[in-house]
Amino acid sequence: MARRRPARLGGDGFLQEIVLRPLGPAPETADDDADDDADADADADDDADDADDAADDEPEGDADDAARRAGRYPFSIPAVRALAEPLALDPKVTFFVGENGSGKSTVLEALAVAAGFNAEGGTKNFSFATRPSHSALHRHLLVAWGQRPKDGFFFRGESFYTVATYLEQIGGTIGYGGSLHERSHGEAFLALVTNRFGGDGLYLLDEPESALSPARLLSLLAAIHALVRRGSQVVAATHSPMLLAYPGATIYAFGPHGIRRTTWAETEHVQVTRDFLAGPERYLKHLFEAVEAQERAARDDEDDDPPKRRRRR
16 A cells, blocks of 8 residues: 655755655464475474574564564554654754653654664764664664755764764864863753754754753754754754744654644643743642652551561661
8 A cells, every 4th residue: 555645844855754664574474384285394394404594694674574563662662653654854943752752762863873874973974882772763764865965963962972082082073163071061062063063964963952051952042043044954852842942843742642743832841841830839739749648648558568567667
């Protein structure tokens, strides 16, 4: 069956859409083999030896396909399964937003690797690796390109320290405004954006707000706008209501429902933040009362169960 094509989001850009590649035919099951012919049993012993040898040489893609069919990680994530339908990317700014564990960083990381970036961050020319932590999802993604970018960078907050160390080891800090280690985390990230991101490029950012104060988030928004005006495309996974407010950005909410397009005001991050700021005392009173009620319930449970009380001592 032909895939439904998404509406193109306002132009070509660099990355146009991503989608899970079709799975090949499923391997034959034991029941299928049993029905093949009456001679199969006579060759079973010989075939078993051959099968052991073949298992040792099983292609990586075959194992990935088996994991995908079985619904194992990352294919257990609803947002990943939702990529069976193409996901259109804005030619300017796209945000992935969702709770922890919703798959937004998993998808962004897979997109970066599929686009040719180093899995732990950096440019396409970075070749360092510490501990492989990315999933196999990138091998299942088909990426539709428009134009090819002249510049690009994949930022991962959790491995930015390693990126900074790699730059010092190869003597490549000049284009980044000097050593990134000689700045705070937030200052180093903004130095990366202002010195290294040259425009006409593809910039993939995984939770860039983690390093920044609210005032510095405004600086990042200004930098993103300058990059967009210089022909760039930005795709970011974020929890920040401030970043999500970028005018005209396409926002995708990741969650148990999969992936759906949403607006700034409809995101849970904006609603929770707005409610909290409207009345922090009321919000915290309700939150702390729930904590205290749980503690009382736990004490009552211990009073009714003396062995449990002794174990806690």
